[in-house]
Amino acid sequence: MLSVSWCATAQVFSPGGGTGVWRVFLDPIRPGGPFSVTAEQRIANAVDRIILKDVYFGDVWLCGGQSNMEMTVLQVINASKELTLASHYPYIRLFQAGLNKSLRELNDLAGIAVQWSVPTAEILGKGNFTSFSAVCWLFGRYLYDKLQYPIGLVESCWGGTPIEAWSSQKALSKCNLSFNVTNGDQKHEATGPQEPSVLWNAMIHPLKRMAIKGTIWYQGEANTAWHNAEYNCTFPAMIEDWRKAFHQGSEGSTEIDFPFGFVQLSTYHHRVPDDSFPWIRWHQTADFGYAPNPKMRRTFMAVAMDLGDEKSPYGVIHPRYKQEVAYRLYLGALAIAYGEAGIVFQGPFPKYFQLKNSTELRITYSQELAVLELSKDIFEIRCCTMWNYSSCKWVSAPIVDNFFNILSLSLEQCQQKVSGVRYAWKEWPCNLKKCPLYSKSSKLPAPTFIIPKNDHL
Template sequence: MMAVCLLFMFTWALMAGAELRFASYFADHMVLQKAPASAVLWGYGEPGANVKVMVCQDFNIVMEKMVQVEVFRIWKVVLIAMPQGGPYSIEVHQFYEDEVSSIMLQDVYFGDVWLCSGQSNMEMTVSQIFNASKELAQAPHFPYIRVFTASLAQSEEELLDLPDIDLQWSVPTAENLGHGDFGYFSAVCWLFGRYLYETLRYPIGLVESSWGGTPIEAWSSRRALHKCGLSKDYRSFPAFFLFSGPKEFSVLWNAMIHPLLNMTLQGVVWYQGEANTLVNTDLYNCTFPALIEDWREAFHEGSVGQTEQDFPFGFVQLSTDRRVEVDDSFPRIRWHQTADYGYVPNKKMPNTFMAVSLDLCDGSSPYGSIHPRDKQSVAYRLHLGALAVAYGKDNLTFQGPYPQQVQVDVSLKILNVTYSQNIQLHHMDSKVFEVCCSNPALCKWNAIPIGTASFRTVTLHNLTCPETVTGLRYAWTEWPCEYKQCPLYNMQSLPAPPFISFSHNNPSWVVS
């Protein structure tokens, strides 16, 4: 199709009374999802009016579609699947009675769009992380990564559009990547997108919608919470739980996620869970998988089937906070983040990937130890998972070693833990492994030292159980090791994730 784009031949005077506009998150410089999916374009107009949408490049029309504005003043167009690249312009012309009005987007690219969400560790900007000056100085070298940040907002009802925007679609600069503490733009999101771009070499769109100090219940729809037996009472948290952000059920889903549902996505990256070490900790193995499943269904429906129904969902397993062990809420959340499997993908969480971060502690962080500054390692580990799970890169290792078998030799007083990968033993730790010698429901955990390690097997010595071992766990503390110095890594320097296992319900246990 070689027709010439109209390029605003219609006057602004005609446009004035027609109420034609895009939804809030469509703007110059944006990235729309590339083929094989189709991007969805939508906005507002006069009910009953005809709307023509044209995608143009070099003054030529690449595609053209006509739709009618619905009774609720909404028009919505599914574009044809577009290859990666650009720039394109998008013209929208509304024909209503004797009036014609026009709006336009410029410098639009097609690539992959990723949504980044969660709480304050996702909010931390590039100016707050290690090597911030260097990272900010490099920003202009990546003009084909585009960034967008939704404003903080909450609502007791599901909103159609975003109430406000902190950072409209932009080419990255030092200013908009390091705007302010816990403002825009997310360091984890930016670095994740940059690592992807360095491999994929085509445009990446990054959409941030996050709020610090918020529990998962605020990001979950009412139907997702209902699946986990949670009431619809928005104010069910005890008053003594202090959060810096909203805690009421569904208020962030309503205002900061629901308005984005028409957007065609490649995937989601999530960094949240710290707030749930304070409340509903042992429901997280339900609420997190339920959120993933619900978001997938909602984005698939909102994008008219263009966002995949099982789109890739990546997340960060929690790092650390306190050196002094007050309780085991952090280890339990880490475990529940995997739906109690210890690894992903798994049966309850298909097409997911995880960045283990328990070895990225930062006791001297000026933002508090709960906010470690090494977001480069977090994003790098996330992008490995994305390359393997979302992009199908074969033979790419993206998670550290996980135990396949526990073999107990009571007579020799040793345990052999066989892993899924070859391991690197960084040091001979005497506390990171613990055994249970009693009824699993009444466990008193005792440290057991690492004796030797080779290839895929770690041997634990000096077993003190009088008869047999009923449980074994690894790194089950809030602060299990110093920075990048946990005992076990794989050959790609990815840390072994924490685990807990019991002999009575695990066929991989061998006792002799």
């Protein structure tokens, strides 16, 4: 018998005295606490009792991804100050899944790194990549400061892992990526926690009975060099598969389209002519450039390409400016998960393009622009010999003017036919918080985009 002290009692019988799996669902409860939960087992005249104390009700968010989600508060800018704030938030509760992989779907976690706990400086910063996630914690803290009711944070991430490891076989098959891991029939080079589905099996599937409010996700670096082109399918497919699994596993307590926030990739190599990072940034949006979009409903994106950190002691791929990342995710959550009107949660994005004569391209954006610099090379145009698209090449298009939400680019470097335009199409497009374009109202950076087709101009 399970009872919540103030109102609800449910009885569950295991036929034949067996040891099956059982669960109890309570009616929706307003945020708050503390409460106690008592579970009793009665066999003949004997009574075994377990009491859970200091129980709170609120919103639970799942935090997943690879090493940038794994980074702890110890590793962020102003770490000492951040760690002193831990004790100020006793109504945020933390849970961290242990690192495990499995060739089959598990019903329970094979290990727990942090059992449900009140936040402490030790849990948040006892080591590098080993204690609780900084992005997850900071996101939850921003939410608590706004909502003023309990927030549960569940971390389940593993550094260096591709999206395929976090996706079920069903999700991968939707993108023509089918791996029979259990039979050893993998036609790929991934091993260990990089193997397809092994982290879904061990670290996500066991959580699906949990009722969650939403998910935030920081991953993609591992896919810049593996199945890059497929990410525009694998990411949306994983989102939809998680949604279905958690909705069914919680018997409807988790919304079928629960909010899903993600961090668009930051930076890595400086001055390296490699476009794998911008392609993943683009594919993270299912090739729309913004979120939510028709293929990724109820999603929100934190742009991070302006947070490059050349001096990071943890490697330049691990920028320390996680407060900004978490805050940008928080704005998206307010708008998408909590329906707060008037929240600007994404940077300006192009609405339409206009060629003026043969010397100027005008771009009209969705928001009023804050232009920090008339950059000479952040924009590029695809220049082609007339009707000969095999001759096309990307050349710089300097910003020459701007007014309100309109930007003008010079076409002087292309005296032929313009068939495309792209913005920030570089692995390291700008210095810290100094990309050329931001929203004037929200100060959020404009995301990267590429418009490769003639009929868009």
